[in-house]
Amino acid sequence: MEYPAVTMKNVSYAYENKTVLDQINFEVPKGAFMGVVGPNGGGKTTLIKLILGLLKPDQGSINIFNENVDKLQDRNKIGFVSQKANAFNKGFPATVYEVVSSGLTATIGYFKFFNKTHKDKILHAIDQVGMLEYAYENIGNLSGGQQQRIFIARALVSDPDLIILDEPTVGIDYENVKRFYELLNQLHQKQHKTLLLVTHDTGTMTEYATDIVCLNKTLHFHGKPEEYTSLTEKDLSQFYGHPVNIVSHNH
Amino acid sequence: MLADFFQYDFLRYTFLTGLLIGVIAPLLGTFIVVRRLSLIADALSHVTLAGIAFGLMAEKKFGLMIGPLYSGMAFSVLGSILIEKLRSVYKAYQELAIPIILSGGVGLSVIFISVADGFNTDLFNYLFGSVSAVSQNDFLMILAIAIFVILVVVLFYKELFTLSFDEEHATISGLHSKRIHLLFIVLTALVIAASIRIVGVLLVSALMTLPVAASMRLAKGFKQMMLLSILFGELSVIIGLISGYYLSIPPGGTIVMVSIIILLIAIGIKRIKIRV
Numbered sequence: 001m002e003y004p005a006v007t008m009k010n011v012s013y014a015y016e017n018k019t020v021l022d023q024i025n026f027e028v029p030k031g032a033f034m035g036v037v038g039p040n041g042g043g044k045t046t047l048i049k050l051i052l053g054l055l056k057p058d059q060g061s062i063n064i065f066n067e068n069v070d071k072l073q074d075r076n077k078i079g080f081v082s083q084k085a086n087a088f089n090k091g092f093p094a095t096v097y098e099v100v101s102s103g104l105t106a107t108i109g110y111f112k113f114f115n116k117t118h119k120d121k122i123l124h125a126i127d128q129v130g131m132l133e134y135a136y137e138n139i140g141n142l143s144g145g146q147q148q149r150i151f152i153a154r155a156l157v158s159d160p161d162l163i164i165l166d167e168p169t170v171g172i173d174y175e176n177v178k179r180f181y182e183l184l185n186q187l188h189q190k191q192h193k194t195l196l197l198v199t200h201d202t203g204t205m206t207e208y209a210t211d212i213v214c215l216n217k218t219l220h221f222h223g224k225p226e227e228y229t230s231l232t233e234k235d236l237s238q239f240y241g242h243p244v245n246i247v248s249h250n251h
Numbered sequence: 252m253l254a255d256f257f258q259y260d261f262l263r264y265t266f267l268t269g270l271l272i273g274v275i276a277p278l279l280g281t282f283i284v285v286r287r288l289s290l291i292a293d294a295l296s297h298v299t300l301a302g303i304a305f306g307l308m309a310e311k312k313f314g315l316m317i318g319p320l321y322s323g324m325a326f327s328v329l330g331s332i333l334i335e336k337l338r339s340v341y342k343a344y345q346e347l348a349i350p351i352i353l354s355g356g357v358g359l360s361v362i363f364i365s366v367a368d369g370f371n372t373d374l375f376n377y378l379f380g381s382v383s384a385v386s387q388n389d390f391l392m393i394l395a396i397a398i399f400v401i402l403v404v405v406l407f408y409k410e411l412f413t414l415s416f417d418e419e420h421a422t423i424s425g426l427h428s429k430r431i432h433l434l435f436i437v438l439t440a441l442v443i444a445a446s447i448r449i450v451g452v453l454l455v456s457a458l459m460t461l462p463v464a465a466s467m468r469l470a471k472g473f474k475q476m477m478l479l480s481i482l483f484g485e486l487s488v489i490i491g492l493i494s495g496y497y498l499s500i501p502p503g504g505t506i507v508m509v510s511i512i513i514l515l516i517a518i519g520i521k522r523i524k525i526r527v
Binding site: 054107 | 407409417419420422423424425467471472473476
């Protein structure tokens with residue numbers, strides 16, 4: 001039997017006394033490309049942190065491929081790409097190769113060194129995101145879009161089944177966002193990776209995602225992109241709690 | 252010029268010790284700089300001073316021959332663990348741990364020094380380094396520390412790099428970030444204690460950061476930066492020790508000035524590179 005990539009059952013979480021997530025129930029089916037949308041402060045990042053095991057739910061349970069997230073033995077099943085293109089220290093003196101190699105550190109394990117197979121894997125991951133010619137450049141010399149590709153490569157190098165992305169396209173220009181989604185689409189279609197993507201960029205995302213959830217403390221919508229795009233502005237305003245303009249990129 | 256350094260035992264041990272710290276100080280310094288922890292080295296060196304003062308006081312007042320190198324090392328390692336504790340107490344203001352530990356170190360030093368009614372020359376050597384302070388026993392101890400530090404860095408290189416580049420990602424991928432960090436801080440404490448004989452309390456953090464600052468301008472990638480830092484560290488120590496000896500200046504001063512000259516040259520080279 002094939003287990004869902006993520007199963008959340010009655011998950012609630014509060015910071016101090018402020019409830020951020022209330023009784024969340026949903027599954028990310030294996031092989032899905034799920035987009036998570038919702039207003040700022042709606043609990044999207046908290047959701048990601050819970051799935052990654054950085055926070056523990058006050059209530060409910062989270063399973064990754066049918067294993068409780070706390071007891072998850074094989075953490076390589078999850079790859080994570082954060083908003084790093086903006087946040088990381090641009091002057092950090094490391095080559096693309098070195099950055100991507102850090103994605104294998106935990107996989108290889110303590111007291112072991114990189115061997116030929118690992119080196120090939122690293123170069124392969126860099127190649128997959130189309131950055132092979134930059135492999136030995138300092139990462140600080142690359143553009144934001146290129147850096148974000150490198151962080152995808154770092155997530156890919158340990159060959160995870162589930163890749164979680166937290167607003168990876170923030171601060172990247174439209175052309176590169178498009179290329180970025182093409183890359184995600186490829187990982188989804190050709191390599192059958194399960195993707196969970198948090199984004200504000202609903203316009204482009206609906207073109208590629210297979211499932212969409214809308215989160216604002218509770219789960220307000222869970223369905224197919226067609227259903228999501230057919231929602232009226234009135235429906236969306238209800239989810240978001242304020243008027244919403246649907247931004248379309250179909251130009 | 253080097254002849255004296257091979258002729259006299261005490262100079263030979265100083266020179267060999269210098270070569271060792273020329274490797275281990277920039278080696279750890281690379282991680283310290285990229286993790287923005289440069290000031291921790293300063294705090295720990297002042298705690299080490301308290302340990303040294305304690306050792307000297309115990310010797311003078313109570314006839315306890317602990318040896319200032321050992322008491323300095325013990326204080327430094329304890330201080331490093333304390334800094335980590337404080338950093339977890341003040342999560343939002345982690346840098347507060349540094350002035351707390353630094354001033355604590357100086358405060359304790361003053362107390363131990365005055366209880367012992369002052370130490371005159373010995374203390375001066377510990378502050379600014381000395382070419383004649385390394386005994387055979389000291390050298391062997393520092394050799395052991397150097398071997399241990401290099402071994403641990405080689406064994407944990409990939410973990411240390413991963414943690415330095417992105418702590419959050421390291422934790423998510425299942426590394427024991429906290430334990431690795433603690434190991435790293437303890438190593439730093441050991442290196443500081445080992446370096447103090449040569450460069451002195453006040454300048455030990457310079458030997459950990461200046462060569463790194465210079466190589467950062469020139470290197471491509473982290474490993475290259477590390478190797479270049481060690482090269483600059485060795486150059487500074489060798490030129491600094493020899494010139495310090497012949498000019499009768501404490502080597503701490505000359506080593507740091509050589510490091511600064513190297514740093515200036517590195518910045519100059521980078522400028523020329525950019526123009527070309």
